[in-house]
Amino acid sequence: MHYDIAIIGTGAGGGTLLHALAGRGKRILVLERGDYVPREKANWSTRAVNLEGRYQTKEMWRDREGQPLHPHTNYYVGGNTKFYGAALFRLRREDFGEIKHWGGVSPAWPIGYEDIEPYYTAAERLYHVHGERGVDPTDPPASAPYPHPAVSHEPRIQQLHDDWARLGLRPFHVPLGIMLDEGNPRASRCIRCETCDGHPCLVGAKSDAQVVAVDPALRDPNVTLLTNAYVAKLETSASGREVTRLVVKRGEATETHSADVVVVSAGAINSAALLLRSASDRHPRGLANGFDMVGRHYMGHVNSVLMAISRCPNPTVFQKTLGLNDFYFGSPEWEYPMGHISFVGKLDADTLRGGAPAIAPGWSLDLMARHSMDFWLTSEDLPDPDNRVTLDREGNIVLAYRPNNETAHQRLHAKLEQLMKQQTKCGVHGHECHEGLFSRNLFLGQRIPLAGVAHQNGTARFGHDPRASVLDVNCRAHEVDNLYVVDASFFPSSAAVNPALTIMANALRVADHLKSRLGI
Numbered sequence: 001m002h003y004d005i006a007i008i009g010t011g012a013g014g015g016t017l018l019h020a021l022a023g024r025g026k027r028i029l030v031l032e033r034g035d036y037v038p039r040e041k042a043n044w045s046t047r048a049v050n051l052e053g054r055y056q057t058k059e060m061w062r063d064r065e066g067q068p069l070h071p072h073t074n075y076y077v078g079g080n081t082k083f084y085g086a087a088l089f090r091l092r093r094e095d096f097g098e099i100k101h102w103g104g105v106s107p108a109w110p111i112g113y114e115d116i117e118p119y120y121t122a123a124e125r126l127y128h129v130h131g132e133r134g135v136d137p138t139d140p141p142a143s144a145p146y147p148h149p150a151v152s153h154e155p156r157i158q159q160l161h162d163d164w165a166r167l168g169l170r171p172f173h174v175p176l177g178i179m180l181d182e183g184n185p186r187a188s189r190c191i192r193c194e195t196c197d198g199h200p201c202l203v204g205a206k207s208d209a210q211v212v213a214v215d216p217a218l219r220d221p222n223v224t225l226l227t228n229a230y231v232a233k234l235e236t237s238a239s240g241r242e243v244t245r246l247v248v249k250r251g252e253a254t255e256t257h258s259a260d261v262v263v264v265s266a267g268a269i270n271s272a273a274l275l276l277r278s279a280s281d282r283h284p285r286g287l288a289n290g291f292d293m294v295g296r297h298y299m300g301h302v303n304s305v306l307m308a309i310s311r312c313p314n315p316t317v318f319q320k321t322l323g324l325n326d327f328y329f330g331s332p333e334w335e336y337p338m339g340h341i342s343f344v345g346k347l348d349a350d351t352l353r354g355g356a357p358a359i360a361p362g363w364s365l366d367l368m369a370r371h372s373m374d375f376w377l378t379s380e381d382l383p384d385p386d387n388r389v390t391l392d393r394e395g396n397i398v399l400a401y402r403p404n405n406e407t408a409h410q411r412l413h414a415k416l417e418q419l420m421k422q423q424t425k426c427g428v429h430g431h432e433c434h435e436g437l438f439s440r441n442l443f444l445g446q447r448i449p450l451a452g453v454a455h456q457n458g459t460a461r462f463g464h465d466p467r468a469s470v471l472d473v474n475c476r477a478h479e480v481d482n483l484y485v486v487d488a489s490f491f492p493s494s495a496a497v498n499p500a501l502t503i504m505a506n507a508l509r510v511a512d513h514l515k516s517r518l519g520i
């Protein structure tokens with residue numbers, strides 16, 4: 001059967017685009033390589049999720065040296081949003097312009113903040129974002145308040161907030177996509193549990209792309225979702241200007257499908273790999289890759305998880321409520337951007353066994369977990385053409401990556417260390433409550449850089465110049481008339497806040513373009 005639109009992948013980009021296009025009379029085919037995440041108690045087991053990697057792909061890639069690399073990524077309906085921490089940030093207004101970093105230049109986007117602002121507002125509404133505007137000093141202007149009030153801090157986090165505020169900083173409530181109603185706990189879908197970040201939500205209260213976007217879209221009888229449907233290749237017409245066939249593997253069987261418009265949204269690494277695997281006589285270096293841009297400029301983020309151990313315990317259940325952006329663009333002593341400080345979900349001993357930190361003297365893993373505040377530090381990863389996705393001879397993914405901008409990250413780390421030493425509010429230990437900062441190695445035993453692939457982006461950047469970008473401003477391939485990419489591949493720079501809301505907002509922006517192209 002021929003469709004009007006085919007969408008490959010159901011994550012933040014594909015799922016959101018589907019939601020915007022469904023219900024308008026067009027026949028939409030959705031191809032997702034994964035299945036639904038099974039609903040089972042293990043969804044909320046840190047042992048199953050973090051230690052045993054129950055839901056992670058078993059797929060192996062290779063690194064630059066040809067060594068095996070086990071990616072920290074998930075293939076399911078809803079994509080990686082099934083597992084995300086749902087911290088839904090807008091990029092800062094300045095992130096859309098060129099910014100000078102210690103480690104190089106973060107290039108300008110071909111659109112400005114004002115072009116995407118209405119879509120940020122719409123995405124925040126769709127994904128039930130809870131937040132507060134105007135406290136974070138880097139907050140960009142917004143045309144509407146957050147649709148829901150900020151998620152409250154638990155006492156230990158509130159204490160840290162107060163300490164930082166007393167130092168003259170401006171900590172803020174992290175914008176979160178969880179369906180929590182603190183005013184009416186008995187009716188609240190979200191129960192504010194400790195297994196949110198990194199875990200699927202057993203009660204469907206996390207605003208992930210399956211719950212919020214794909215499931216509602218499937219009420220439209222014109223939408224067909226095929227799960228366990230791996231898109232292996234895209235084939236074009238003789239001219240090479242249109243995709244005419246999608247070659248899909250389902251178990252042992254191979255099927256072909258066709259559509260007027262084809263939207264790739266397989267995640268930044270898999271989308272690049274799919275385009276490269278789709279090489280043909282007309283596109284010998286890979287589909288839409290006439291200028292050897294596909295797969296280049298891969299970015300993750302410069303991330304680390306730091307455990308601040310205190311003598312007082314940290315009994316917080318839902319820890320990811322506090323953020324600090326005071327050093328996002330620099331500080332009086334250092335004029336370059338450093339990045340963003342927030343939290344991961346509360347770590348426990350099982351999780352630590354899967355990525356053991358340097359042990360604090362005299363502390364067991366269990367004790368450390370009970371006394372730690374678990375920070376998530378993000379600095380910008382700058383686009384480097386040599387950081388790239390390629391394929392080996394068998395068509396498997398090769399990810400070549402060299403970290404950059406690390407001085408900024410070290411500075412951010414030092415800032416946090418300094419702030420933790422200045423805590424005063426502990427009535428028992430005062431300044432002495434803080435024992436130190438300990439890195440947690442996220443990927444113990446796996447040869448991937450700490451940046452990992454959770455925040456993968458940038459492998460098919462959008463831009464005006466077809467020689468320096470893969471996609472045009474509407475995320476359509478410069479070289480193929482009916483091919484779009486709407487996952488994180490389009491980012492020309494990675495900024496230093498979490499990417500998902502920008503992917504969702506951009507998908508809504510591209511959906512508007514497609515609606516006018518298709519006359520719907």
Ligand SMILES: Cc1cc2nc3c(=O)[nH]c(=O)nc-3n(C[C@H](O)[C@H](O)[C@H](O)COP(=O)(O)OP(=O)(O)OC[C@H]3O[C@@H](n4cnc5c(N)ncnc54)[C@H](O)[C@@H]3O)c2cc1C
Nearest residue numbers: 009011013033075079080085086087231266487488498500
């Ligand atoms: C543990 C974790 C925590 C995170 N926390 C946050 C957070 O708090 N805030 C935030 O902003 N971001 C967070 N992220 C990142 C966020 O989840 C991603 O940025 C986002 O999901 C990327 O969206 P996407 O559409 O680019 O790709 P994905 O969401 O990965 O979707 C890609 C989809 O394509 C499918 N697919 C891949 N290849 C094929 C193929 N060949 N054929 C068919 N289907 C295919 C995949 O199965 C998947 O469903 C987190 C990620 C992880 C893993």
Ligand code: SF4
Nearest residue numbers: 190191193196201206
């Ligand atoms: S119940 Fe709430 S806190 Fe727990 S996983 Fe679901 S959305 Fe997250």
